[in-house]
Amino acid sequence: MGGSGWCFPANRARIPSYVNVMAATRRRSGRRRAAAAIARPEGEAAPMSRITLDVAARSDLGRVRSFNEDSYVTDAERGVVAVADGMAEHKGAEVASRLATATLVQSLLAGQNLAPRAATHAAFAAANRAILERARADPALKGMGTTLALAWFQGERVSIAHVGDSRVYRWRAGRLERLTTDHSFVQSQLAAGQMTSAEARVSRSRQLVTRVLGAAEQMAPDLGEHEVLAGDVYLLCTDGLHDLVEDGDIAAALEVLAPNLDLAASTLVAMANDRGGRDNISVVVVRVDRKREPRRAPEPEPQGFFGWLRTKLGA
């Protein structure tokens, strides 16, 4: 955040050495632009993607916590963005969230020749296994786990998958929609009519998640596939954002600040911090644009009346 007379605690999270490759790109809150196309097996014609992705991300300690246990990954070139919110019985919360994002990306890359659904399933399973194995290898990490929310853009489709209470939102045509349903105690109470939304806001069960990676051998994510339209803005976030910031304010940030994703991301973080910043806050924002036609070589001067007419008609 810039030196504008307001600042929040720096992200002091420790990065384990085994995810150095990821860490090098992940900890920077940078912006990447890329055509959303994942490499295809050789020989197969890649579908012409008519869209581009712009990505920005931030992860912030918040104003109360001492460690950042969230992780995120953005790989705009491959169209992969994800956030994870680690938790632990003793320690290892940040280990779990980083293992999850790193393993997810590796597995998606390895599974490029699978159908998106199968590849996503395999990637979540791999992340789950990686956490369980690491916890078995190091008893101090026993009981660690993490949420994980993924948006994987492939041309004009996006695969959304999640476990836990990290969310994916979509801003489209003036409306904010939530594309994920929390795996949380409060969500299940709401769905069963056991709790009102007013109660859900103040409930002390808000921190209870009912499904995470790292808790059991079998762990299935919720999966969804959606069409991607130019003008869409996607937001992936941990509960440090959505627990404190109302949907209306999230919508305002995505709408008004869409042309400047870095500002959108830092503003969402600032909103959560203004409301107490009680948890780590991680956001990834993705804007979808129509790909501009590559600039052609300057055309010869239009000749005569028809040439003049053609330029007028924009043909």
Next chain:
Amino acid sequence: MAKLVATRAGAALGSWFIERDRVVIGRAEGVGIRLEDQAVSKQHAAIELVGNDHILHDLDSANGTFVNGTRIARHLMRHGDVVEIIDFQLRYVDHKSVVGQDGERTMIFHASDAGTAAGPLGRSPGADARALDLKLPEGVLRVAGQDGGREIALDRALVALGRRGDEYAAIFRRPQGYFIARVEGKPPRVNGKPIPDDWQRLAAGDLIQVGLEKFELALAAPR
């Protein structure tokens, strides 16, 4: 651990920790919290643990159960709530709900340990509520020039100024005041000076220029 601190007509009666998943309040012998008065029903109300919340239920009592002055059938207890039964007052004290030094730390406990809460994986109890009573500034932008006299309400988190794809800025309403930033195009000017990137705080009377449009920030007196 949460507890109820009881008083009657200003006199302290003692306090009860809520240790069980269900605690009955009433006149009958053997209930968890016994209030000895004929006007109290034998089983008057109950507090149940649901997830990390205590839910207070009135058990169809003759004279009703009130929380903070309102009669309730069911109520999610929050730190500081006062339960009134006849002239007994039971204050709900739950220090866990006040944000600790390490905030809302994330922790797992295994499903098998989770007891009554249908085995959710858990993190530490959430602090009580979001800070919904944010104090926000009240202000408007007065449009200068040809459109003079027109006002733009600054009653939302973000208000856009200028034109997309051109000179485009935004005003951000925060507890600390109003802030302005360039979103795209040339930076907006405040009192004639282009502002550096990122949010810059505005003061009452600041003259803002975005593209050819000019505005003056007017703030309501803080209440």
